[in-house]
Amino acid sequence: MMYNNRPTAISLEEEVQYIYKYPLLPTPLIDYGFIYNLVCNKPRDVSLPLILEIEPEFKPKDSASEKPKKVPRLSYHSRSSSMSEDEREPEVQVKYKWNSPRLMILCEDGDINCAMHYLVESLHDPFACNAVVTLFLQESILEEFVDRIRDRLEPLSTDISGHPAYIKTLERLSHLKAKTIVGNPKTVPENASPMLVYDLNHRYLADGPTGVITLHTFRTMKEAVELQAKEPLNFTSVCIWNEKLAAAYELVARLSSLIFTINCYYVNLNEITLPFVCNFNSAKIVDGYHYESLTFQGKRKVVVHPVGTIWAKLAREALVQY
Secondary structure, eight states, X not given: OOGGGSOSSOOHHHHHHHHHHSOOOOOOOOOHHHXXXXXXXXXXXXXXXXXXXXXXXXXXXXXXXXXXXXXOOOOTTOSSSOOOXXXXXOOEEEEEEOSSOEEEEEOTTSOHHHHHHHHHHHHHSTTSTTOEEEEEEEGGGHHHHHHHHHTTOOOOOHHHHTSHHHHHHHHHHHHHTOOEEOOOTTTSOGGGOOXXXXXXXXXXXXXXXXXXXXXXXXXXXXXXXXXXXXXXXXXXXXXXXXXXHHHHHHHHHHSXXXXXXXXXXXXXXXXXXXXXXXXXXXXXXXXXXXXXXXXXXXXXXXXEEETTHHHHHHHHHHHHHO
């Protein structure tokens, strides 16, 4: 979808359809083994961008004088082995649409191990549903983050690196001379590397999915809110990593998105669908996750986080004392 035609906000009806169509599947409860063995073993099956529309370069009803001249050529699109001068194959322009793009916000008090685990998935499968497309990173952990993420980047699938949307993004980045984070050049080819791009919005790269993750740094929660306000892309959901629950809820209250996961990534949104659709407040605990439907400034929002989020920091502080 072209950005100049996009709605200013996602409607409640669209969010309801999203919850029914793309429920985030639950994973087993977070345990010791999960926290301390965060090797990303996701199968390398990848998703391709969704096609929004296919537009011909010229309309079939145009007169011959109005059509651009073109030398006939053979291709697998041809209806026969040869083409007359009057029969020409029209060029087509394919437009792609975002597949439930997600914003990730990683704070200095968040679990960088867990956040990076899911971020690596999105970097290697950037066109997937619910993939992270933009990362807000607190400035104090930028150096640590860059040092750790580079070693985890592997060559992209040829389905991704050879896709026109990704190739177009690389050409645009080269033209803009953008600053990026890529894999080790000794093991990851330059034209097939998962990529984070500093300080650029996706609108500067393409009119649809780009195949890369944009990266912006912030110092305070206020700056994170201001960054989101400048983003032209409507994020279907926001994933926040911050053990300080009060600070995370501050972002929930001030950001425009309607679905938030705090310190978790894959959850079953069906557990909170009914209160959300019926527009009433609700809170419940299901399979170790806290689900909440509540309003901020007249907007109905969904918030999900592991029950352990409340006690995790206190538990770690207690262990340090002993």
